Amino acid sequence: MVTGASRGIGAATAGAIAAAGAHVVLAARDREALDGVAGRIRDNGGEATPVTTDVSRLDDVEHLFGTVERIGSVAALVCAAGVLRSAPFEQITPATWAETLDVNLTGSFLCCRAAFIAMRRARDGRIVNIGSLSGVYATEKFPGLTAYNVSKYGVIGLTEAIAVEGKAHGITAICVSPGAVDTQMLRQANPALRPGLTPGDVAELIVALLDSPLAAASGANIPLFSNA
16 A cells, blocks of 8 residues: 555556565545556556545544455555645745644554554565655755754654554564655655656665565664765
């Protein structure tokens, strides 16, 4: 399963996972874009099931995982859904703060919890959360991104917690924290920042992580500064 699969890192990851032979369940709010990604996967010979989902809503997440159960078991979850609303600190509204934390952090929690329950029954599974260098200690931060930065710090902490509790059940969790990736979100965050990574670069790494024995590294956060 890949959340945030309608564009950017999520779409690239869904395509790469399908190309590797897995049936991918795609989740995002934008149904038209989601159908486009699923259609391209199928055109390339892959299997994809799109499910319109707002990951910040418990009912939507329950519906998403109910769909997965009708298809098969959850072998892997990639949480790539995210929003970014830029505003100077003193102009951040409670609504903007809540939306950012609800999608980026609570959405990851809801999906990870549902996947954890299913994976615990199977005593196997891998979770990859998409963080950001914005959530990594001692990296350069940009003005206007307070809510986003805080949400990504939380995603890294969530991944560490899942790794601790998943160890006894064969569940591993890794966080990938890219820097400047050539996406709509980067252009929104800092139009002057030159991307050093493409969504495909990140997707390639995620597929490798899903296909590797990583029990000893579970809970790690992998910062991605560039593809150089």
